[in-house]
Every structure is written in structure tokens, then in C-alpha cells.
Amino acid sequence: MGASRKFDVVIAGAGPAGLATALFLVKNRPSLAGRIVAIEKSAHPRFKVCAGGLIPKTMLALEELGIALDVPKVEVIRGEAATPVGEVNLSRGGDVLATVIRRDLFDAMLAREAAEAGVEIVQSDRVLDVVQNAESVRVITERSIFEAQILVGADGSGSRVRRAVFGARKETIGRALMTDIAVDPARTPEFVEQRYRFDFRCVSHGVNGYSWSFPCIIGGAPHLNVGIYDQRPRELGEEGGEQKRMIAELVAAFPELPLDGLTRRATRWHSFPIRWFDARDSYARGRVILAGDAAGVDPLMGEGISCAFEHGKLAANAIGKFIDGDSGAIRAYDRALHEGAVGKKLSKLAFAARHFYSPHSRLFFRIAGVSRRAQEIGVDWYNGARHLDEMPTHRLVARWARAVLLGDSLR
Ligand SMILES: Cc1cc2nc3c(=O)[nH]c(=O)nc-3n(C[C@H](O)[C@H](O)[C@H](O)COP(=O)(O)OP(=O)(O)OC[C@H]3O[C@@H](n4cnc5c(N)ncnc54)[C@H](O)[C@@H]3O)c2cc1C
Structure with missing residues (x-):
């Protein structure tokens, strides 16, 4: 050297x-x-x-x-999240929610x-x-x-x-695993409707996270990227066992997709840590x-x-x-x-993770589902739309309260 x-x-x-x-x-x-x-x-x-x-x-x-x-990219303008207590509509009137690359x-x-x-x-x-x-x-x-x-x-x-x-x-390392599936875009809602899907129902079974399905383009061909995130995979049991459990939850989240090969290891998947x-x-x-x-x-x-x-x-x-x-x-x-x-x-998201991924998760998903207006503010805040995420906490809370109590919209 x-x-x-x-x-x-x-x-x-x-x-x-x-x-x-x-x-x-x-x-x-x-x-x-x-x-x-x-x-x-x-x-x-x-x-x-x-x-x-x-x-x-x-x-x-x-x-x-x-x-x-x-x-190559796919713009997503509609979204939905399945939670342990019902469905949430994440769409924001045609605004782009995510650009998938x-x-x-x-x-x-x-x-x-x-x-x-x-x-x-x-x-x-x-x-x-x-x-x-x-x-x-x-x-x-x-x-x-x-x-x-x-x-x-x-x-x-x-x-x-x-x-x-x-x-x-x-202790602060989570895990996400994913796979890509080639699809016919004409028969796949993620492409037809420019939609992404999240599924938090795995929280009820001990996974501190969610499954997702995103439309994307790989080598010029339409695919779905599907995967699952767990903020605390260690809590799922013995070393290595967490991946088996995560795959089982991912397969359960999207039963209509050809994911059974994941369990048999016939379908290729990738797993990687995320430090939070x-x-x-x-x-x-x-x-x-x-x-x-x-x-x-x-x-x-x-x-x-x-x-x-x-x-x-x-x-x-x-x-x-x-x-x-x-x-x-x-x-x-x-x-x-x-x-x-x-x-x-990130501190607010850590606070949210502590509550949504807790034994009381159903209560918090229920509270989050109370007001459509409050949900819209939540989506815009998360996405950083119109720099809402940089707003001081007291103003954000006031806006949130007005949305819940008076039905005020963001726009
Ligand atoms: C399955 C999965 C899905 C995800 N989906 C999303 C998503 O949809 N949207 C999103 O925003 N985030 C997502 N994330 C998180 C996102 O991938 C990371 O947060 C992001 O990559 C962080 O960027 P980074 O530059 O910090 O790290 P990285 O992207 O990991 O880049 C680090 C770089 O450092 C290099 N490197 C590592 N060690 C060394 C070394 N010793 N010497 C030299 N180079 C080194 C690596 O090769 C790499 O190129 C996902 C993560 C996973 C695992």
C-alpha cells in the first residue's frame, strides 16, 4: 500500500x-x-x-x-392500506404518492x-x-x-x-425482504390504477411492520415488487426463524399473487437490514x-x-x-x-412505531381511522408534500385537531 x-x-x-x-x-x-x-x-x-x-x-x-x-419509473397516484381494523384510503386526489424506480x-x-x-x-x-x-x-x-x-x-x-x-x-436494526414478480400490466390493478398497496395486518401476528406491493419496471418489463418490513425481527424468535415468519405473512397478505414459491425457496427473494x-x-x-x-x-x-x-x-x-x-x-x-x-x-415516526407496533396496536389503528381529513394530513406530512413535514409541531397538531373536529381540509 x-x-x-x-x-x-x-x-x-x-x-x-x-x-x-x-x-x-x-x-x-x-x-x-x-x-x-x-x-x-x-x-x-x-x-x-x-x-x-x-x-x-x-x-x-x-x-x-x-x-x-x-x-425508468412508475408514478403511483392511488394507495390503500389494510389494517387490523379495516381499510384506509391513502389517495390524495391524483397527487403523486410515490415514484417507483x-x-x-x-x-x-x-x-x-x-x-x-x-x-x-x-x-x-x-x-x-x-x-x-x-x-x-x-x-x-x-x-x-x-x-x-x-x-x-x-x-x-x-x-x-x-x-x-x-x-x-x-437493537435498532430492522429487516425487510422482497421479491419481484413479472406481471401483465393490463390485468394488474397496481398498473391499471397506478396504485400501491400496504398491509399492516401482520402486526396482529407479531410482525412490527407491513407488507407492500409496488408496480415497477425491471429491464423494460412490468413487475410487482412485493415485500415485508419488520422493525424488530428479533422478537419473532430464534435466529433465522424471523425470515420464515415474514415470508408466511407476506404470502398471506397477497393470496392472489403467485408467492407460494417463496415458502419452498423456489422463488428468489432478498433480505436486507435497515437501521432505524x-x-x-x-x-x-x-x-x-x-x-x-x-x-x-x-x-x-x-x-x-x-x-x-x-x-x-x-x-x-x-x-x-x-x-x-x-x-x-x-x-x-x-x-x-x-x-x-x-x-x-423521525422522532414522531419512532413514537408512532412504538404505538402502532405494540400490544395496543388495534386501538391506535382505530384512532388513526377516525377522521379521513386527519388521515390526509398524515399522508401529506409523511410524504413531505408542500413541506408540511417541516411545520413546527404545535402548528401541525393545531391543523390536525381542526381537521378532526371541524373537518378542515389541507387545501
Ligand atoms: C427490502 C427493502 C425495501 C426498501 N424500500 C424502500 C423504499 O421503497 N423507499 C425508501 O425510501 N427506502 C426503502 N428502503 C430503505 C432504503 O433502501 C435505504 O434507507 C437507503 O438505501 C439508504 O441509503 P444509504 O445511502 O444510507 O445506504 P445504502 O443505500 O445501503 O448505500 C450504502 C452504500 O455503501 C456501500 N458500502 C457498504 N459498506 C461499505 C464499505 N465498508 N466500504 C465502502 N462502501 C461500502 C454499499 O455498497 C452501498 O452502495 C428499503 C430497504 C429494504 C431492505
């Missing part, structure tokens, strides 16, 4: 969090072009286990970065944009260790050593950076900060792409200030992740 390569910023992981950080950095400070490196263990386009649902919040972030979504092409598009903006992307190299001192941080990879003023750990749920600098903690936000965690230490799944994302739904972009934006602001000599900028990043809009949203 030769001498270390020097950059201002090293980013571990070129997924949405790492690439969003890089893209916001060069957008804010074009002078950083050529001084940022992202290290990726795979090579784009690489497969990523993910349903690829981009909520409107993510679309706003892409717009802010000036990136056109130049990959495939992560191999989406992430490769982001990587291309970042490279064109002057970010060096080192692929097929894995971060192994991190050593920091008062002057710099050294990142040891399989093939090289990188030295920088600051390191962003954006290397996903199993983050090596997190383990090296913050220690390991497994826990307010007790810290996200900055010395010259190292965490972003995206490495930090922790939405505990309720396991949605993490919008978070990756929000973290990326905050990280880029903090890094800019740090490079300018503001030594408090790193601690301020940690505070922003806890107390800023994204931290507050």
Missing part, C-alpha cells in the same frame, strides 16, 4: 446518502470539485435490495439539486451526476478502518489509504465507519459524521431514501462550515439530526 491520498472530504459509501452529501457539497461550493472522494465497495450500477419508492420529499430534493429523474439505475444516475460535478468515485474498494487525530482522519481501505479533514460514514445499515468510531449496536433512528444515538464524533442508514432512518415504514437526501443536505452544510474553520459545525450536525426537521420527523 503506497502513500495516502489526500482530499478535503472522504465519503464511505456511494449510495443515496453518500452521493447526496457529495452533490449538495459541490452545489454549495463548486471549489470543492476534485477535493471530495466517495469510496464504494461495489461498482455502479450495482443491485441494492430496495423497493425503490421515492416519496415526494425525495423528488423535492432532486429538484433542489437540479437532477432530472432519468431512469430501481435502485441499480437510480444510484448509478446519482453517481454519474456526482462524477460529472467533480466528485471522484473510487469503486470496488471497501473501507476497512478509520483512525482520527486532532489534524485529520485516515481511512484505510482494501487497496489504499485516504486522508481528509472530515469523513462521512454513508456506508449503510451495517456501517463499518459506525462500528469503527461509534461502536456496534444491533434512535434519538439516543450520536451521529458525530471528532471528524467523523454518519448519514443515511448508517445513522438511522424511518422506524415506522423503513423508508430511507428521503432521509438519505436530508442527511446529505445537512452534512454538506456542516462540512462547508467546518472547512471554513467553524470547529462547532460537526457538533451542530449532530444537533440538527436530533432537533432539526428531519430529527423531529
Whole structure:
């Protein structure tokens, strides 16, 4: 291994969090072009286990970065959720609820944009260790050593950076598994009606999550991506047993789909961890900060792409200030992740997860089902439509109360 390569910023992981950080950095400070490196263990386009649902919040972030979504996509404008106490209509009068992409092409598009903006992307190299001192941080990879003023750990749920600098903690890791089914779009409601479906009935059987079915395009052909998320898979019993239980619940959620091959392992499926936000965690230490799944994302739904972009934006602001000599900028990043809009949203989702995924879940699903107007506000808040998720809590609660009591609409 030769001498270390020097950059201002090293980013571990070129997924949405790492690439969003890089893209916001060069957008804010074009002078950083050529001084940022992202290290990726795979090579784009690489497969990523993910349903690829981009909520409107993510679309706003892409717009802010000036990136056109130049990959095959399906726009969803209708939605429904089955709960242990009945059906919920998630549609918002024709508004796009989600844009479904495939992560191999989406992430490769982001990587291309970042490279064109002057970010060096080192692929097929894995971060192994991190050593920091008062002057710099050294990142040891399989093939090289990188030295920088600051390191962003954006290397996903199993983050090596997190383990090296913050220690390991497994209690906040959920799991989602998924499969793709080729379908005839003319006979599939998800395509005919541009609809996605969620099913939370598995909560009654001990799965802290839901099953989903999303329309998507793979290799030019219409498919359904179906899967199941569990925020606390360990509670399902013996090691490995959780996947069997999750598959059984997924098959039960969509009996009309040809999913029986999953149980026999005749159908290919993929499973992957999702680290969720826990307010007790810290996200900055010395010259190292965490972003995206490495930090922790939405505990309720396991949605993490919008978070990756929000973290990326905050990280880029903090890094800019740090490079300018503001030594408090790193601690301020940690505070922003806890107390800023994204931290507050994730705390509310953690609160919701504690109640919806609890022995009293039926009561909470019943309360959530009381007012259609309140549900609409909930959907818009979750999706970040019209920046509703950035509204101060007291105003949001007031709006919610007016919706429930007076039937006020959001529009
Ligand atoms: C089945 C499933 C379905 C999901 N569906 C959705 C959805 O519909 N919508 C949504 O918003 N979210 C969804 N998520 C969550 C979403 O996939 C993640 O939140 C998102 O990928 C987080 O982005 P990230 O950049 O933080 O991490 P990642 O996307 O995991 O990117 C991390 C990158 O770091 C690289 N890396 C890892 N270790 C190293 C290392 N040591 N050195 C160098 N590189 C490394 C990886 O190869 C990867 O490219 C889903 C997750 C799962 C498991």
C-alpha cells in the first residue's frame, strides 16, 4: 500500500446518502470539485435490495439539486392500506404518492451526476478502518489509504465507519425482504390504477411492520415488487426463524399473487437490514459524521431514501462550515439530526412505531381511522408534500385537531 491520498472530504459509501452529501457539497461550493472522494465497495450500477419508492420529499430534493429523474419509473397516484381494523384510503386526489424506480439505475444516475460535478468515485474498494487525530482522519481501505479533514460514514445499515468510531449496536436494526414478480400490466390493478398497496395486518401476528406491493419496471418489463418490513425481527424468535415468519405473512397478505414459491425457496427473494433512528444515538464524533442508514432512518415504514437526501443536505452544510474553520459545525450536525426537521420527523415516526407496533396496536389503528381529513394530513406530512413535514409541531397538531373536529381540509 503506497502513500495516502489526500482530499478535503472522504465519503464511505456511494449510495443515496453518500452521493447526496457529495452533490449538495459541490452545489454549495463548486471549489470543492476534485477535493471530495466517495469510496464504494461495489461498482455502479450495482443491485441494492430496495423497493425503490421515492416519496415526494425525495423528488423535492432532486429538484433542489437540479437532477432530472432519468431512469425508468412508475408514478403511483392511488394507495390503500389494510389494517387490523379495516381499510384506509391513502389517495390524495391524483397527487403523486410515490415514484417507483430501481435502485441499480437510480444510484448509478446519482453517481454519474456526482462524477460529472467533480466528485471522484473510487469503486470496488471497501473501507476497512478509520483512525482520527486532532489534524485529520485516515481511512484505510482494501487497496489504499485516504486522508481528509472530515469523513462521512454513508456506508449503510451495517456501517463499518459506525462500528469503527461509534461502536456496534444491533437493537435498532430492522429487516425487510422482497421479491419481484413479472406481471401483465393490463390485468394488474397496481398498473391499471397506478396504485400501491400496504398491509399492516401482520402486526396482529407479531410482525412490527407491513407488507407492500409496488408496480415497477425491471429491464423494460412490468413487475410487482412485493415485500415485508419488520422493525424488530428479533422478537419473532430464534435466529433465522424471523425470515420464515415474514415470508408466511407476506404470502398471506397477497393470496392472489403467485408467492407460494417463496415458502419452498423456489422463488428468489432478498433480505436486507435497515437501521432505524434512535434519538439516543450520536451521529458525530471528532471528524467523523454518519448519514443515511448508517445513522438511522424511518422506524415506522423503513423508508430511507428521503432521509438519505436530508442527511446529505445537512452534512454538506456542516462540512462547508467546518472547512471554513467553524470547529462547532460537526457538533451542530449532530444537533440538527436530533432537533432539526428531519430529527423531529423521525422522532414522531419512532413514537408512532412504538404505538402502532405494540400490544395496543388495534386501538391506535382505530384512532388513526377516525377522521379521513386527519388521515390526509398524515399522508401529506409523511410524504413531505408542500413541506408540511417541516411545520413546527404545535402548528401541525393545531391543523390536525381542526381537521378532526371541524373537518378542515389541507387545501
Ligand atoms: C427490502 C427493502 C425495501 C426498501 N424500500 C424502500 C423504499 O421503497 N423507499 C425508501 O425510501 N427506502 C426503502 N428502503 C430503505 C432504503 O433502501 C435505504 O434507507 C437507503 O438505501 C439508504 O441509503 P444509504 O445511502 O444510507 O445506504 P445504502 O443505500 O445501503 O448505500 C450504502 C452504500 O455503501 C456501500 N458500502 C457498504 N459498506 C461499505 C464499505 N465498508 N466500504 C465502502 N462502501 C461500502 C454499499 O455498497 C452501498 O452502495 C428499503 C430497504 C429494504 C431492505
